Amino acid sequence: MRTETAAALAASGIDPASVVTAAAIGGGTYNTALRLTLADGRRLVLKLAPAAPGLTYEHGLLETEAEYYRLVRGPLPAVVGGGPGFLLMTELPGVPWAGARVTDRPRLRRELGGIVAGLHATTGDGFGYPQDPLRPTWSAAFTAMVDAVLADAARYGVRLPRPAAEIRHLVHRHEPLLDLVTTPVLVHFDLWDGNILLDGGRVSGIIDAERAFWGDPVAEFVSLSLFRPPDAALLAGYQAAGGPAEFGMPAWARLRLYRVYLGLIMLAEMVPRQDTDAERARFVAGHLAKDVDALQRAV
Known part of the structure; x- marks a missing residue:
C-alpha cells in the first residue's frame, strides 16, 4: 500500500490493515482515485491530489470537493475523511x-x-x-x-x-x-x-x-x-x-x-x-x- 494511502486512511480513523482490496479508478485526468474495500464490507473511494503544478485555480480542489458534498443535497458521496491533499468518501452505486x-x-x-x-x-x-x-x-x-x-x-x-x-x-x-x-x-x-x-x-x-x-x-x-x-x-x-x-x-x-x-x-x-x-x-x-x-x- 502506498504511503500516502495509508496516511490518509489513518488520518480518517481507519486502520490501513483493514483494507482488503485497493484498485485504481481510471478516467480521471488530474487526481489519483482508488477504490477501497474494507474488511467490514464498506466500499470507499480515496482521491489523492497530484504534486505536479497545474492551472492557477487548481489548488485545494479536494477541500472544495469535500465542501461541496457537505453543503449540497443530492445523490452525492458522503465524506468519510479529508485533509491536505486527500479526500476519502463513500462509493456510490452505478x-x-x-x-x-x-x-x-x-x-x-x-x-x-x-x-x-x-x-x-x-x-x-x-x-x-x-x-x-x-x-x-x-x-x-x-x-x-x-x-x-x-x-x-x-x-x-x-x-x-x-x-x-x-x-x-x-x-x-x-x-x-x-x-x-x-x-x-x-x-x-x-x-x-x-x-x-x-x-x-x-x-x-x-x-x-x-x-x-x-x-x-x-x-x-x-x-x-x-x-x-x-x-x-x-x-x-x-x-x-x-x-x-x-x-x-x-x-x-x-x-x-x-x-x-x-x-x-x-x-x-x-x-x-x-x-x-x-x-x-x-x-x-x-x-x-x-x-x-x-x-x-x-x-
Missing part, C-alpha cells in the same frame, strides 16, 4: 453514463434536470472558487477567473484560436450581463456524462465536484450539454423541479461566456498535464473560436 447503454435517454435527461435543480438550491454569500477569496459580484469573480486562465495559457505557451487580448476584452464588455446574477449558487461545473452515474435505469450519483464554484447556475449547462445546445428534456426536468435559472436571451448570452471559459481551461490544461493529443486540441480550439466569434457578433 457506472458512468459515458459509455453506458441507455435506452430511454429523454427520461433520464429529464430526471437529471430535476436532480441538478436540487443541487442548485445551495446558495452562498460571495462569488468565485471556494478555495480562493470570494468576490461581492459575479462579474468581478468571473472576469478574474477568465483573466487567470488567460495568464495560465500565456505562462504555458498555449496557442489560442483568437488573441488573448481580444478574448479578455470581449468578456469584460459583457460585465453588465454578468451583473444580472445576484445570488451565488454552488455550481458543479463538471457534469459531463463521465461524472454522472447510472444504476438500475436511474441516475444514481453525481461525482467529482472538485471544480465547483459559487456563481451563475446557467454555467452548469456548459458541461451538462458539452459542445451542443442544452436539450429540451434536461431543461424541462430542471424547470419542473424549480431550478433557479431563467432561460431567456440574457441567460443564453451568458452561456456563451461560460463556454469560452471552459474552452480556455480545456486548452490551457493540456500543457501541464502533458497531453499531446493534437486532434483533441484542434477540436477544442475550433469550438472555442466559434464561441468567441459568437460573443463578438453579440456585442
Whole structure:
C-alpha cells in the first residue's frame, strides 16, 4: 500500500490493515482515485491530489470537493475523511453514463434536470472558487477567473484560436450581463456524462465536484450539454423541479461566456498535464473560436 494511502486512511480513523482490496479508478485526468474495500464490507473511494503544478485555480480542489458534498443535497458521496491533499468518501452505486447503454435517454435527461435543480438550491454569500477569496459580484469573480486562465495559457505557451487580448476584452464588455446574477449558487461545473452515474435505469450519483464554484447556475449547462445546445428534456426536468435559472436571451448570452471559459481551461490544461493529443486540441480550439466569434457578433 502506498504511503500516502495509508496516511490518509489513518488520518480518517481507519486502520490501513483493514483494507482488503485497493484498485485504481481510471478516467480521471488530474487526481489519483482508488477504490477501497474494507474488511467490514464498506466500499470507499480515496482521491489523492497530484504534486505536479497545474492551472492557477487548481489548488485545494479536494477541500472544495469535500465542501461541496457537505453543503449540497443530492445523490452525492458522503465524506468519510479529508485533509491536505486527500479526500476519502463513500462509493456510490452505478457506472458512468459515458459509455453506458441507455435506452430511454429523454427520461433520464429529464430526471437529471430535476436532480441538478436540487443541487442548485445551495446558495452562498460571495462569488468565485471556494478555495480562493470570494468576490461581492459575479462579474468581478468571473472576469478574474477568465483573466487567470488567460495568464495560465500565456505562462504555458498555449496557442489560442483568437488573441488573448481580444478574448479578455470581449468578456469584460459583457460585465453588465454578468451583473444580472445576484445570488451565488454552488455550481458543479463538471457534469459531463463521465461524472454522472447510472444504476438500475436511474441516475444514481453525481461525482467529482472538485471544480465547483459559487456563481451563475446557467454555467452548469456548459458541461451538462458539452459542445451542443442544452436539450429540451434536461431543461424541462430542471424547470419542473424549480431550478433557479431563467432561460431567456440574457441567460443564453451568458452561456456563451461560460463556454469560452471552459474552452480556455480545456486548452490551457493540456500543457501541464502533458497531453499531446493534437486532434483533441484542434477540436477544442475550433469550438472555442466559434464561441468567441459568437460573443463578438453579440456585442
